[in-house]
Amino acid sequence: MDTCIKKIRELSADLLEKGEVEKVIGFAKGTIPMATSPIAIQSKQDVEKLVFNSTCGLNLANYASGQKGKIAIIAKGCDSRNIVTHIVENQIQRDQIYIIGVPCSGMVDKHKIAKLFEDEIIDFSEDGDTLIVSSFLKTLTLKKQDYLKGNCLYCTHKNPVLHDVMAADPVEEQVLENPFPDVDLIEALDLDAKWQYFENLTKNCIRCYACRNACPLCYCPTCFVDESSPQWVGKGQNKTDVNTFHFLRAFHCAGRCTDCGACVEACPMGINVRDFTRKLNKDSLELFGWEAGLDVTKRPPLDAYSPDDPDDFIK
Amino acid sequence: MKFITIDKNDWTQGIDKSRDTYQLFGPVTDENGCQIKKLDTNVQPEMEYHESIMSAKSILFPQTEKILHASLNESIEDHHIMKRAENSYTPRAVLGIRPYDAKAMEILNLNFDTKEFSDPYWCDAYEATTFIGLGINKPGPFDFSTSLGTGPFCEDGLDILLADIDDKYLAKVLTPKGEAYSSACGFDDTADEKESQVLFDILRKEAEKNITSHVETDKLKEKTILELHEAPFWDDIAFSCINCGTCTYVCPTCWCFDIQDETKQKEAARYRNWDTCMSPLFTRHATGHNPRASKVQRVRQRFMHKLKYFLDKYDQGIMCVGCGRCVKSCPVNIDIREVCLTMNNFEQTTSEPKE
Numbered sequence: 187m188d189t190c191i192k193k194i195r196e197l198s199a200d201l202l203e204k205g206e207v208e209k210v211i212g213f214a215k216g217t218i219p220m221a222t223s224p225i226a227i228q229s230k231q232d233v234e235k236l237v238f239n240s241t242c243g244l245n246l247a248n249y250a251s252g253q254k255g256k257i258a259i260i261a262k263g264c265d266s267r268n269i270v271t272h273i274v275e276n277q278i279q280r281d282q283i284y285i286i287g288v289p290c291s292g293m294v295d296k297h298k299i300a301k302l303f304e305d306e307i308i309d310f311s312e313d314g315d316t317l318i319v320s321s322f323l324k325t326l327t328l329k330k331q332d333y334l335k336g337n338c339l340y341c342t343h344k345n346p347v348l349h350d351v352m353a354a355d356p357v358e359e360q361v362l363e364n365p366f367p368d369v370d371l372i373e374a375l376d377l378d379a380k381w382q383y384f385e386n387l388t389k390n391c392i393r394c395y396a397c398r399n400a401c402p403l404c405y406c407p408t409c410f411v412d413e414s415s416p417q418w419v420g421k422g423q424n425k426t427d428v429n430t431f432h433f434l435r436a437f438h439c440a441g442r443c444t445d446c447g448a449c450v451e452a453c454p455m456g457i458n459v460r461d462f463t464r465k466l467n468k469d470s471l472e473l474f475g476w477e478a479g480l481d482v483t484k485r486p487p488l489d490a491y492s493p494d495d496p497d498d499f500i501k
Numbered sequence: 502m503k504f505i506t507i508d509k510n511d512w513t514q515g516i517d518k519s520r521d522t523y524q525l526f527g528p529v530t531d532e533n534g535c536q537i538k539k540l541d542t543n544v545q546p547e548m549e550y551h552e553s554i555m556s557a558k559s560i561l562f563p564q565t566e567k568i569l570h571a572s573l574n575e576s577i578e579d580h581h582i583m584k585r586a587e588n589s590y591t592p593r594a595v596l597g598i599r600p601y602d603a604k605a606m607e608i609l610n611l612n613f614d615t616k617e618f619s620d621p622y623w624c625d626a627y628e629a630t631t632f633i634g635l636g637i638n639k640p641g642p643f644d645f646s647t648s649l650g651t652g653p654f655c656e657d658g659l660d661i662l663l664a665d666i667d668d669k670y671l672a673k674v675l676t677p678k679g680e681a682y683s684s685a686c687g688f689d690d691t692a693d694e695k696e697s698q699v700l701f702d703i704l705r706k707e708a709e710k711n712i713t714s715h716v717e718t719d720k721l722k723e724k725t726i727l728e729l730h731e732a733p734f735w736d737d738i739a740f741s742c743i744n745c746g747t748c749t750y751v752c753p754t755c756w757c758f759d760i761q762d763e764t765k766q767k768e769a770a771r772y773r774n775w776d777t778c779m780s781p782l783f784t785r786h787a788t789g790h791n792p793r794a795s796k797v798q799r800v801r802q803r804f805m806h807k808l809k810y811f812l813d814k815y816d817q818g819i820m821c822v823g824c825g826r827c828v829k830s831c832p833v834n835i836d837i838r839e840v841c842l843t844m845n846n847f848e849q850t851t852s853e854p855k856e
Contacts, residue, residue, distance in 0.1 A: 216834040217828065217834060217836040217838070217839060218642075218643060218828060218829065218834065218836075221834040222834065223741045223833050223834040223835070224740065224741040224833055225740065225741065226740050244832065244833065248743070249740075249741075304551065305551050305639070305641065306551065306552065306641040306642055306643065308642045322639065322642075390531070390533040390536070392555070392564065392746075392747075392750050393746070394745045394746035394747040394750050394777070395745050395746060395780075396743065396745035396746075396747050396832050398745075399743035399744055399745045400743050400745070400832055412780070412781070412782050414782070420761065420763055421759065421761050421774050422564070422565035422761065422763075422772050422774045423563075423564050423565035423774070424565070451832065452743065452745065452747075452832035453832075454554060454747045454750075454751060454830040454832070455533045455534065455554060456532075456533050456534060457533065
C-alpha cells in the first residue's frame with residue numbers, strides 16, 4: 187500500500203500547484219509507532235508529510251465538511267462511502283471536493299497487536315502483507331491478514347466508490363458468504379445473555395465521546411447527550427445513561443453507517459463500539475437491500491418512502 | 502529513613518492482612534486493559550503491569566461522585582435541604598501506583614486544597630489515602646517524567662516507595678502514613694539504611710538512563726500569555742483534533758468538573774462529574790453565548806492551561822507529569838511534547854506587530 191504514497195504526493199503537489207484546491211486532507215506520520223494524524227496540506231512543499239499505510243484507520247470524511255473553498259481528500263473505500271453520504275445529506279457539495287481514491291488492503295487492529303507484547307511497542311513497519319513490530323523485549327513478524335481491524339475483515343468495498351482520480355490500480359474485492367458472522371453470534375444469545383453482553387461491552391466506557399466525534403455521521407450541531415434544555419440523558423457514569431448514549435447513537439446511524447470502524451479506532455478503551463451498529467447494518471441489508479454510501483442519487487432507507495416497503499403499516 | 506525488606510512470597514499475605522483496616526486499590530486488567538481500581542477481597546493487585554490506560558486520580562476524584570442529597574418528600578421536616586452525601590472515608594491504600602501518578606496527586610491537591618478553598622470531598626479522600634508506589638525499573642518509551650520534576654523513583658506524594666528487586670521488594674517508608682500501612686501488613690524486616698539507599702540510588706539512575714523522551718519548558722515562564730495566545734501555530738495543532746475528552750480524562754492532572762442535579766422519585770442528588778475543556782458545553786453560557794465556541798479555542802485552552810496559566814499561577818512547573826497517556830490515547834496523535842516544544846521555542850516576530 188505504501189507504493190501508492192508516491193502517486194498521492196504527486197497528485198497532491200500538482201493540485202496545489204495549479205491552485206485547483208485550497209488544501210489536501212490526508213494522513214501524516216505520527217509521533218509514536220502505529221499512529222498517524224490527519225493533516226491539511228496547503229503548499230506543494232509540504233506534500234512529503236503525507237503518508238499512507240495500515241495505521242490510517244480514521245475516516246477523513248470527518249474532516250471534509252466545513253472547509254472553505256475546494257479541497258482534495260485522500261479516500262479509502264470507507265472514506266469514499268462517507269463522502270457519498272455527506273453529499274446525499276448535504277454536508278458537502280460534490281464540486282467542492284476532489285477525491286484522490288486509494289484502494290485499501292485493510293487497516294490493522296492496534297489493540298490486538300499491542301496485546302501480543304508485555305511492554306510497549308517501540309517500532310512498527312510493514313512490507314506488503316508482513317508487519318514487523320518491536321518492543322524492548324521482542325520483535326514479532328506478523329501476517330497483516332491476521333491482525334486486520336474487525337471492519338476491514340468483513341469489508342467488501344476496499345476500492346473507493348467515488349473518486350476523481352485513483353492513486354493505484356483497484357484491489358480485488360472479497361465476496362463473503364456471510365458478511366455478518368459476528369452479529370449472528372450475538373443474535374444467537376438468549377435475552378439475558380445478550381443484555382449481559384452489551385453491559386459488559388460498555389462497562390469501561392469513560393464517555394469521552396471519541397467514538398461519536400471520530401464518526402463522520404455525527405455532525406449534529408448539538409448532540410442529544412449535550413442538550414441541556416431539555417436534558418435527555420444524565421451525564422455521569424450511571425450505567426443506564428452510558429448505555430442510553432451508545433444505543434441512541436447507534437440508532438441514529440441506522441442505514442447510514444458504512445462500518446468504517448473509526449469509532450473503534452478512536453476509542454481509548456478499545457471498546458468494539460461496532461457491535462451496536464453492525465446489527466443495524468445487517469438489518470439494512472436484509473430488509474432493504476441497502477448498503478450505505480454507494481450511490482449519490484439514493485437516500486438512505488429510513489429517510490425515503492418506497493411502495494415496496496416490507497412493512498405493511500406504512501402503506 | 503526506614504527501609505523494609507518484603508519477600509514476594511509474603512506480599513499477598515501481608516496486604517491481605519491490611520484489608521481488615523484498609524480499602525485496597527491497585528492495578529487490575531480486564532479485556533479493555535489495565536486500570537487502577539478498587540480491589541475486591543479476592544483480587545490481588547497486578548504489580549507487574551507496564552501501563553494503565555487511566556491514572557489513579559479517580560480513587561480520590563471519581564468520574565462521577567455523589568456530593569449532596571436531599572429528600573423531596575414534603576412530609577419530612579428537612580425536605581429539599583441539601584446535605585452532604587455519606588461517602589466512606591475509612592483508610593484506603595493504593596498499591597503499585599506509578600511515582601509520576603503520585604506526583605500528579607500533589608498537583609491536584611494544589612487545586613483542591615488552597616488557602617482560600619478546601620474541597621471537602623477531595624480533602625477527606627486525600628487524608629484517608631496511603632500511596633504505595635512502585636519504582637519503574639524499565640520506563641516505557643513515552644515516559645518523559647524526568648523532564649518535569651518527577652521520575653521513575655520520585656518520592657513526591659508517596660507514603661512508601663517500593664523497589665522491585667527480583668524475589669523481594671525493598672520498601673522505603675517515607676511518612677507516618679506509610680509506617681502505619683507497613684505495620685498493618687505486618688512487614689517489619691528492617692533493612693540497613695545506608696545500603697538500601699545506595700541500592701535505591703543505583704536503581705533510580707539506571708531507570709532514568711532508560712528515559713529517552715524529554716520536553717523543554719525553560720522558556721515558557723518568560724513569555725507573555727498574549728504572545729502565546731496569539732501565536733500562529735494553534736490552527737495547525739488543532740486541525741486533526743476531534744474534540745473528544747480522551748486527553749483530559751486519561752490525564753492524571755486534569756481536575757475540571759461539572760455539577761449535575763438529578764432526581765429520582767422523592768430523592769434528589771447532586772453529582773460532580775469529570776468535565777473536559779474539549780467539549781463546547783464546557784463554556785456555553787445560559788444565554789447560549791460560548792466564549793470558546795471553536796475547536797481551535799478549546800485546544801489552545803487545554804495547552805495554555807497546562808503549560809502556561811498553571812505555571813504562572815503556582816510557579817511549580819507545568820501541569821503535566823510526563824506519563825505519556827494522552828500521547829498514546831489521543832485518537833489523532835496530538836502530542837503534548839511537540840506542542841510544549843512549539844510553545845517553548847516560539848519567538849514572536851517583531852516585523853509583524855499586532856494591532
